[in-house]
Amino acid sequence: MRSFGYTIKQAFIQFVRNFNLSIVSIFAITAMLMILSIFFIATVNINRAAETIKGDYDSIQIYLLDETTEDDAKMMIEDLKKTDGVEDAYYETREQALKKFKKRWGDNGYLLDNLQNNPLPNSIIIKIGDLEKADGIAKKAGAFGGVEDIKYYKNTVDKLLKMTRFIQTAAAVVMIFLIIVSIIVVANTIKLTVFNRADEISIMKYVGATNWFIRGPFLVEGIIIGLLSAAIALALSGGIYHKAVEVFGDQTRAMLSMDLVSEKVLVTNLAWMFMIIGISIGAIGSIISMRKFLKV
Amino acid sequence: MIEFNNVSKYYKSNVGLDNVTVHINEGDFVFLVGPSGAGKSTFIKLILKEIEPDKGTIKVRGEDITRLKKSGIPKLRRNVGIVFQDFRLLPKKTVYENVAFAMEIIHQPKRLIKKYVPQVLSMMGISESAGKYPDELSAGEQQRVAIARAIVNRPKILIADEPTGNLDPDTAWEIMQLLNTINMKGTTILMVTHAKDIVDKMEKRVIAIENGRIVRDEFGMYGYMQALQGTDVTFDTVEVQTRNLFRTRFKRGGGRR
Numbered sequence: 001m002r003s004f005g006y007t008i009k010q011a012f013i014q015f016v017r018n019f020n021l022s023i024v025s026i027f028a029i030t031a032m033l034m035i036l037s038i039f040f041i042a043t044v045n046i047n048r049a050a051e052t053i054k055g056d057y058d059s060i061q062i063y064l065l066d067e068t069t070e071d072d073a074k075m076m077i078e079d080l081k082k083t084d085g086v087e088d089a090y091y092e093t094r095e096q097a098l099k100k101f102k103k104r105w106g107d108n109g110y111l112l113d114n115l116q117n118n119p120l121p122n123s124i125i126i127k128i129g130d131l132e133k134a135d136g137i138a139k140k141a142g143a144f145g146g147v148e149d150i151k152y153y154k155n156t157v158d159k160l161l162k163m164t165r166f167i168q169t170a171a172a173v174v175m176i177f178l179i180i181v182s183i184i185v186v187a188n189t190i191k192l193t194v195f196n197r198a199d200e201i202s203i204m205k206y207v208g209a210t211n212w213f214i215r216g217p218f219l220v221e222g223i224i225i226g227l228l229s230a231a232i233a234l235a236l237s238g239g240i241y242h243k244a245v246e247v248f249g250d251q252t253r254a255m256l257s258m259d260l261v262s263e264k265v266l267v268t269n270l271a272w273m274f275m276i277i278g279i280s281i282g283a284i285g286s287i288i289s290m291r292k293f294l295k296v
Numbered sequence: 297m298i299e300f301n302n303v304s305k306y307y308k309s310n311v312g313l314d315n316v317t318v319h320i321n322e323g324d325f326v327f328l329v330g331p332s333g334a335g336k337s338t339f340i341k342l343i344l345k346e347i348e349p350d351k352g353t354i355k356v357r358g359e360d361i362t363r364l365k366k367s368g369i370p371k372l373r374r375n376v377g378i379v380f381q382d383f384r385l386l387p388k389k390t391v392y393e394n395v396a397f398a399m400e401i402i403h404q405p406k407r408l409i410k411k412y413v414p415q416v417l418s419m420m421g422i423s424e425s426a427g428k429y430p431d432e433l434s435a436g437e438q439q440r441v442a443i444a445r446a447i448v449n450r451p452k453i454l455i456a457d458e459p460t461g462n463l464d465p466d467t468a469w470e471i472m473q474l475l476n477t478i479n480m481k482g483t484t485i486l487m488v489t490h491a492k493d494i495v496d497k498m499e500k501r502v503i504a505i506e507n508g509r510i511v512r513d514e515f516g517m518y519g520y521m522q523a524l525q526g527t528d529v530t531f532d533t534v535e536v537q538t539r540n541l542f543r544t545r546f547k548r549g550g551g552r553r
Contacts, residue, residue, distance in 0.1 A: 003403055200386055206344070207449070208374035209401040210367075 003213060011220030018193045022221075025189040026229045029281060032182045033233035033274055039171045040270065041241060044261050045252075050164040052258045053157070060138055060152040062124040068146030073124055076144050083140060085133025086126055094120045106253060121148060128152075179277060186222055186285025194218060194293050201293050211294050218286045226282030230274035238267045297322045297453060297484045298343060303352035305338050305508075312338035313349070314508035320486060322452070325479045327495045328488045330505035336488045339505065340455055343486075344376060345369050357452060374402055377446030377483075381458035383438045385430040391417070391441050392426040398445045416444045420474060436467035440474065447478060454478060456487040460494060472498060 015022050064073060073091050080089040092100075097120040102109035126141070128134050138150050194201065204214050245260050252260055298320040305312035313335045320326050328336050341347045342354055345361050353362050361372055385394050392413060399409045417423045420440040422433075430438055439459060446454055456475060460468035472494055479485045489495060495502055504512035 006400070199384060203384055203386065203397075204401050206373060206378050207398045207401055207445070208370040208372075210370045213401060 003216070007213075007216035007220055010217035011224060014193055014197075014217060014221045015224055018189075018196075021189050021192055022225055025186055025225050026232065028185045029182050029226065029229035029278070030233045030236070032178045032185075033229060033277065034237060036175055036178050036277070037233060037237035037270055037274075039174055040273065041237070041244075041261075041266065043168060043171045044266065044269070046164055046167055048261055049252075049258055050160055053160055058128050058157060060126040060128060060134060060141065060150060062126065062141050062144075062147055063121040063149040063151070064123055065146050065148045066121065068122070070122075072146055073122070076141075077124060079144075080124070080126055080137070080141065083137055085128060085130045085137055087129035088127040090125055092123050092125050094118045094122050097121075097123065106259065108250075108253065179281065182277075182281045183285045183288070186225060186281055187289040189225070190218055190222055190286045191289035193221065194289055198293060205294070214294065215287065215290055218290055219283055222282030222286030223279050224282070226278030226280075226285075227275065230278030234267070234271055234274050237270060238263070241266055297324065297357060298486070299353075299355040300339075300342075301353045301355075303342065303349045303354060305335075305342065305347065305349050311335070311508035312347075313342070313505075315352070316505075316508070316510055317352075318503060318510060318513065320484065322484055323479070323482055325476070325485045325498070325500040326487070327498070327500055327502045328486060328505065329490070329492075329495060329502060330511075334505045335508040336505055337457075338508075340457060340486075340488065343453075343455065344378070345372055370402075374449055375451050375453060377449070377451035377454040379439070379442050379446045379454065379456040379459045381461035383430070383435075383442045383462075385438060385441055385445075387430055390427050390429055391422060391433070394430070394441055395444045395448050398448050402449060404449075412448055413444075416448045419477075420444045434467075435463055436470060439463065439467075439471055443471070443474060443478070447483065451483065453484045453486065456485065456489075458488055458490065460489065460491055465493075468494060469497075 062076075070091060077089045077091060080086055095118065098112065098115075098118050101120075102112050105112065124141075126137060128137065134152055138152050141147065142150055201214055242263055245263060249260050252258055300313075300316050300318045303313055303316045310333070316335075316339075328339060330336055338347070342349055343356060343361075345364060349362060353360050355361065356372060357375060359372075361368075364372060386397065389397060395413045395416060396409050399412065414423065414426070417426055420443060422437055422440045422444070425433060425437060425441075430441065433441065439462075443456075443459070454475070459475070460471055463471060468491065475485055475487065476498070502512065502514045503510060
């Protein structure tokens with residue numbers, strides 16, 4: 001425990017002694033984390049959009065003619081449920097359909113209150129387990145009498161999935177790249193502080209200090225830099241996201257009938273992510289930078 | 297204490313050590329001499345396990361350190377003190393802190409630090425300078441601090457790498473007296489030096505290295521005494537013989553003049 005106290009004390013002394021350098025690193029890492037957070041925010045929201053849209057589109061909607069009774073519909077449902085690839089099938093009245101719409105529009109749902117009469121038809125909604133089988137199911141449904149129209153969106157869903165997958169991969173690549181750059185930045189900062197203390201380190205080695213004992217303060221210094229950067233980046237991206245929700249929230253709701261990921265959830269996630277990345281960047285950076293000096 | 301058995305160390309372009317076998321006993325005071333690049337540094341680095349030999353075994357205090365794992369190096373070095381030509385004191389620490397530092401980094405309790413550091417400083421004759429910084433001290437005083445730091449953890453072996461190289465003759469001699477005192481208290485001392493006058497004056501064992509090989513291993517007065525133990529010849533006769541030797545040399549020198 002005595003050496004733990006020494007480590008922490010030394011780390012802070014070093015941090016203060018190299019204050020300018022530390023600040024430069026913090027700026028650099030904060031910048032990286034900010035870019036990272038933009039990618040993260042985009043990815044999270046695109047994922048959410050994809051999920052919402054997929055939720056709509058992994059179903060086939062069978063709009064029924066007005067004269068088709070609920071009993072007829074129930075017979076169709078029985079039949080459909082036996083079909084391969086169908087997960088579930090249920091009847092939805094036009095009133096239920098309208099309610100669903102209102103709910104999805106959220107705060108703007110009142111706009112639908114002014115409708116003179118409900119324009120939506122009764123329908124059967126089929127949840128598809130396997131999107132590949134959607135074609136066959138749609139064809140079968142079309143053969144029933146009393147059906148006005150069939151809506152399903154296999155191509156759209158496919159395209160959407162491809163796109164989200166691409167964005168996710170791209171974001172992951174960029175994030176990894178940024179993390180590597182950050183590690184290099186920290187490694188170089190710490191290397192300079194290590195340079196300043198090369199004599200001290202070699203003396204420590206000659207007197208018989210263990211490598212971890214020597215590394216400790218530099219490790220903690222790196223972690224302090226990482227954590228401070230994380231805190232600043234979190235405050236900034238939290239603030240920016242708050243603004244973004246204010247400005248774009250209504251638009252996404254109108255266009256995609258979806259809310260942006262809530263600030264609280266996002267900031268919590270970012271906090272964890274930044275903390276872990278900040279600590280690892282600092283720790284790995286300092287370990288890398290020390291390697292050469294510990295060879296004595 | 298230190299045993300080199302058929303030790304070789306080769307570098308890319310030259311030889312560090314070439315099949316060296318030498319034993320240094322506990323309590324010895326040994327000079328290691330030779331021209332630059334002869335292998336003296338290699339010798340020391342091998343003892344500290346800073347480098348590994350290509351061939352042979354090295355034993356320090358009975359332990360084969362060529363088989364020692366990396367993690368065992370700190371423990372090895374805690375038993376080997378080291379003093380450099382350029383002192384290598386930490387400029388931002390006081391004399392006291394420089395010495396205490398050696399104890400702190402191997403986790404010695406504060407109680408012991410407070411006890412031993414003043415003891416060692418007083419032994420080195422620098423108690424009054426405890427609160428000063430290295431740049432306020434003379435070179436000789438700085439080397440005293442460095443020696444204090446090297447012995448404060450009570451190593452069994454003290455390696456001195458040209459400890460008098462930066463000192464004037466009088467100061468150098470004072471440092472030699474200190475090393476002698478430390479040796480008398482039981483610490484084995486291995487000193488690398490170029491100072492022929494010091495080597496001659498001290499009359500200790502001298503190992504000379506050239507091109508990685510031991511070319512001379514003379515025991516000096518101390519060696520004679522050890523070699524003579526248990527024989528009829530006494531220290532007195534040796535002393536007389538040595539004195540006579542000096543006298544003849546002196547006469548010869550005088551004759552030429």
